[in-house]
Amino acid sequence: MQFDMTDLPDSWQKRCIRDVGAVVTGRTPSTKREDFYGGDYNLISPADLDNGKYVITAHKRLTNTGFMQCRALPKDTVLVGCIGNVGKLGMVADKQSATNQQINAVICNQENNPHFIYYSFHSNRSRLEQAADKTTVPILNKTNFENFEIAVPPLAEQHKIASVLGLVQRALEQQERLIALTTELKKTLLHKLFAEGLRGEPQKQTDIGSVPESWDVATLEDIAVAFDYGTSVKCEHGKAGAPVLRIPNVLGGSIDLSDLKHGQPKRSELEQLRLQDGDLLFVRTNGVLENAGRCALYRGELEGCYFASYLIRVRVDSSKVLPAFVNEYARTERGRSFLSGRAIRTADGKFNINSGTLKRVLLPLPGLDEQKEFVRQLDLVERKFTLHESKRSALSNLFRTLLHQLMTAQIRVHAFDLSDAKTLDQQSTIRMRIGKHGST
Structure with a gap:
């Protein structure tokens, strides 16, 4: 799909995906062979994409025999869903992964940073969707995918852009993990408090099940x-x-x-x-x-x-x-x-x-005093959840803004201070010096 590069710096180039790296379309080993499935190798499908940057585990797992039927993908291979939900993304986390035929994998060459290419696809998702054939199931075939054009800066700038966006994305994913943990904590605490109470009392049976004896x-x-x-x-x-x-x-x-x-x-x-x-x-x-x-x-x-x-x-x-x-x-x-x-x-x-x-x-x-303590403890967990939600929202907004501005060269990364990397998830701040359309 063609796009306009007139507003981009002279150092940026327009490249087709085939010039960025090798494109590999996956395949599915025969599901009739039980010995192919149930092992330690990932067979990645679109359902496994868009769940964080790296695909750690897949819904379907292959044995070594089944994995031999596929092409093993190296770590940091960029994965793009091209059938159905076109534009879903992920990256290979290890050397024990392959994909099914709904995914095109890009094994980047030495002239391109795979993390930058991942974020470029992220930025161009709507264009990927538009490039797909509008059939009953949207399909972006391999040829059209290889001809898909993106804007690419010099390798040094790719590294810096990928570092900035990766830092924010890791902080965002950390907040998502904390939200999941806090949600599970609240669920466990609810069950424990309403089943056992706060005072370790003997239990009695009632019409709603077992409750503390004084309730x-x-x-x-x-x-x-x-x-x-x-x-x-x-x-x-x-x-x-x-x-x-x-x-x-x-x-x-x-x-x-x-x-x-x-x-x-x-x-x-x-x-x-x-x-x-x-x-x-x-x-x-x-x-x-x-x-x-x-x-x-x-x-x-x-x-x-x-x-x-x-x-x-x-x-x-x-x-x-x-x-x-x-x-x-x-x-x-x-x-x-x-x-x-x-x-x-x-x-x-x-x-x-x-x-x-x-x-x-x-x-x-229970008595009012015990009710108050219930509410206090649960409110503390709820406040943690709200705090993490707020941080996730702020980081999500920051990521979207940086993704658009960096990928369209509205801002250029001159120098980036990584000293905040350990505290970004706590402060939702990022220190960098940027200049509009300056040189890197």
């Missing part, structure tokens, strides 16, 4: 003071009126304000449905069974807010239970399964719950 078990109706349905008054983006929370705003545990609409219910209805700090919102209808009964705690995120139909508000008696405690319990496997297991499937294929179902929800009930 009670109550229905949601026992500890609630109100169950209310939202309004069906029309709401729109950008419309004047009061903000309204809908199903997309009710995530697991928290309120998301990124997709907000406004409406104008009657004043009397607005007063009745105005949310207060500590209100619990439950999704009462959803196309996914597990999401029927999804709960979030309103913490006063938006003043004057009300809620729409398909949501049920539950207001609890705070002298008996903390709203945050109920919210956390609703996120446990036990809490979720009670509601989703009682959802009714409608004619249009959705799953519904109603206030009667909510009222019958059973939940464990």
Whole structure:
């Protein structure tokens, strides 16, 4: 696919992929041969791409016999999905990998840095997609792939660009690993706290399973003071009126304000449905069974807010239970399964719950002091998760900006200070001196 190089420096060249390195299309050993599969070698497919830069392991694994049917790829080979999701990317992490026929592999020559070429494909993903034949399944065949053109600077500048982008990407992937670990920690902590409590007490059997001996078990109706349905008054983006929370705003545990609409219910209805700090919102209808009964705690995120139909508000008696405690319990496997297991499937294929179902929800009930400690411990983990999410977002934005500007030579890397490499994931900062269209 042709592109314009008039705005690029004179030292940059337009090159076809065939001039960057050898292009190898993979193959799949016969699936009828059981002795080909189940070993230690990766058979990489598009499903294994776009999961970080390096492909560490693949969904399909080959034995040595099966691997001999393929071409072994050297470390740092660049992988590009060319059938189906054209433009998916990865790099080979070791010498024990091959690909199937949906992937073209680029083994870069000595004149090109494979990491730069990887980032060049990343920058040109939309062009790769446009270059594919628009059949039932998009295909970028080997010939067209080899003729695909990219802009390439001198090798020294390739090294520097790849170093800058690699530094940011490693920091980004580190935050993603921390998010995954924090998510697993929260899941484990939820199970442990609600199953064992904080005091190492003997257990007793109840209608919801084993709980600490001093705990009670109550229905949601026992500890609630109100169950209310939202309004069906029309709401729109950008419309004047009061903000309204809908199903997309009710995530697991928290309120998301990124997709907000406004409406104008009657004043009397607005007063009745105005949310207060500590209100619990439950999704009462959803196309996914597990999401029927999804709960979030309103913490006063938006003043004057009300809620729409398909949501049920539950207001609890705070002298008996903390709203945050109920919210956390609703996120446990036990809490979720009670509601989703009682959802009714409608004619249009959705799953519904109603206030009667909510009222019958059973939940464990320790004393208020223990509830407060539950909430405190879980909130600490949630804050860590939020911090890592914030860092990931900042690094993702930084990576996209640098990728575009470096690959189009809007900025040039004169000197790069790697002294922040160890702290980039903590500070989301990067120190470099850049000049627009200067020489490297």
